[in-house]
Amino acid sequence: MDFKRLIKNYLNTGVVQSSDTEANQHIFVANLFGFIGYSITFLMGVSAFIRQDRLIGIVLLIASLLFFSSHLILRSKRFANPYKFSANLLTISLMLLMIYLVFTGGVNGTGPLWIYIVPPVALFFGGMRKGTRNIGLFVLIISVLMFYPNDEWLATSYTFEFKSRLIYSFLTVSCLFAFYEYVRQNSFNRIQEMSQKFERQAMEDPLSGLLNRRGMREKLQNEFERSQRYNNDLTVMMCDIDHFKAVNDQYGHDKGDEIIKSLGTIFKSGLRKQDSLARWGGEEYLFLLPETNGNQGMQLAEKLRSQIEKKPYTQDDKIFSISISIGLHQIAATDTINQAITKADTNLYKAKEQGRNRCIIS
Numbered sequence: 001m002d003f004k005r006l007i008k009n010y011l012n013t014g015v016v017q018s019s020d021t022e023a024n025q026h027i028f029v030a031n032l033f034g035f036i037g038y039s040i041t042f043l044m045g046v047s048a049f050i051r052q053d054r055l056i057g058i059v060l061l062i063a064s065l066l067f068f069s070s071h072l073i074l075r076s077k078r079f080a081n082p083y084k085f086s087a088n089l090l091t092i093s094l095m096l097l098m099i100y101l102v103f104t105g106g107v108n109g110t111g112p113l114w115i116y117i118v119p120p121v122a123l124f125f126g127g128m129r130k131g132t133r134n135i136g137l138f139v140l141i142i143s144v145l146m147f148y149p150n151d152e153w154l155a156t157s158y159t160f161e162f163k164s165r166l167i168y169s170f171l172t173v174s175c176l177f178a179f180y181e182y183v184r185q186n187s188f189n190r191i192q193e194m195s196q197k198f199e200r201q202a203m204e205d206p207l208s209g210l211l212n213r214r215g216m217r218e219k220l221q222n223e224f225e226r227s228q229r230y231n232n233d234l235t236v237m238m239c240d241i242d243h244f245k246a247v248n249d250q251y252g253h254d255k256g257d258e259i260i261k262s263l264g265t266i267f268k269s270g271l272r273k274q275d276s277l278a279r280w281g282g283e284e285y286l287f288l289l290p291e292t293n294g295n296q297g298m299q300l301a302e303k304l305r306s307q308i309e310k311k312p313y314t315q316d317d318k319i320f321s322i323s324i325s326i327g328l329h330q331i332a333a334t335d336t337i338n339q340a341i342t343k344a345d346t347n348l349y350k351a352k353e354q355g356r357n358r359c360i361i362s
Contacts, residue, residue: 010035014074014082022188027083029124030070033090037067041097048107056107059100066093087125094121095138102142105156112158112166115142119170119177128181135174143167205279207257208264216278216286220337223276223290227331234331235297237287238344239267239304242323242356244283251315259322263308270304286341294330294361301326301359309357323357330362 014027045060070086070093079085098118101111118138123131145153146163158166203215211219220236227234241247241259248256260283267277267285280286289297308324327347331340347360354360 013071014086022192023083026087026125027074030083030086030090031074033121034067034070034086037090037094038064038071041067053107056104059097063093063097091122091125091134094118095134098138099141099145103145103153103155105154105158109156109158112142115166115170116173119174123177123181128178128185131181132178135178139167139170139174208261208279210264210268210285211276211278213278213280216276216280216288219276219278219288220341223288224331224337224340227290228333232291233293233296235289235292235294236329236331236340236344237289237297237301238280238327238341238348239285239287239301240325240348240352241283242325242352244322247320247322251313251318251320255313255315259313262311262313263324266307266311267304270300270307286344294328297328297330298359298361301328301361305357305359325351325356326359327351328359328361 011028011031013031015024041060041064045057045064048054048057048060066089070089073079073082073086073089076082095118098115101114105111106114115138119131119135122134122138125131126134146158146167148154151157203211203218205212223234226232241263244256244259247259260279263285264277264279267287271277271287274290275292276288278286278288287297287300289300292300305324305326308322310321312319312321314320325348327344327350329340329343329347335343343362347362351358351360
């Protein structure tokens with residue numbers, strides 16, 4: 001069990017819980033590939049020394065060290081984006097090792113057979129554009145080496161048939177992996193879009209398009225912590241449509257829905273970019289006003305109340321208007337989020353008890 005946990009921790013080195021899923025997946029694969037890379041090249045390097053093939057042995061051990069360094073980079077705190085450096089080191093090290101094996105022929109001319117590792121690694125770590133560019137550069141280099149007249153740029157020799165078929169088959173494999181990477185990226189992007197869409201739907205009220213309680217709770221928590229940290233003013237406003245049940249009964253629920261959406265639009269137009277608005281209940285709205293004290297909040301509340309009072313609505317040639325009541329509370333240092341909302345709600349009920357169509361602040 002401890003061994004499994006050790007392997008799991010090793011492969012998850014550099015993974016950050018707050019990062020996106022694809023980035024963490026790439027980090028995991030970078031650790032896995034680095035581990036496989038330095039393990040195999042180390043064993044092959046030792047084997048080369050046993051066969052008295054010291055040059056290949058030294059090259060393989062250097063490659064092993066580079067692959068291991070890619071893992072150490074993910075452990076380092078010196079890099080702003082350690083994964084990018086690690087992935088580039090893995091790709092470049094692999095391509096240089098493959099170029100060397102093509103140049104020397106490896107063991108009994110079998111070195112070029114390893115080059116098929118390049119396409120999946122280059123495309124996975126580099127993506128379609130960068131990966132394709134790296135593969136193209138790699139093909140250009142090994143083609144020049146192999147097809148230069150009289151094999152002058154090779155430490156070994158290959159038949160023309162072997163060289164041509166090696167390039168053709170490598171390009172075929174590269175195209176297949178490129179198509180796979182294209183499909184994988186498209187599928188991942190669609191899944192991400194759907195996930196974000198469902199997340200937005202979970203945070204939004206479907207009728208008004210405003211935040212719902214869940215969405216506003218997240219905003220409240222973030223702004224409350226920020227106001228506590230920097231000692232900034234923060235005000236909440238609870239708003240309710242007066243006699244809304246009577247409006248529904250007299251003019252119909254469709255008109256009631258129209259009014260809810262209309263008020264949301266009016267409210268949003270009067271807010272700043274940093275302010276937040278949510279449909280808190282049936283006909284209730286909650287305003288979150290960062291860097292706003294009670295007096296400033298009261299001025300906004302009165303402005304919105306006056307706008308709503310003057311706006312006419314029509315139904316079956318009848319013109320009518322509505323009004324709103326608002327309760328405000330400037331959050332104190334000793335308040336919790338729930339206490340602040342309760343105080344604003346209490347002031348809202350005071351406004352209703354005092355005749356509605358008014359704003360009350362703590």
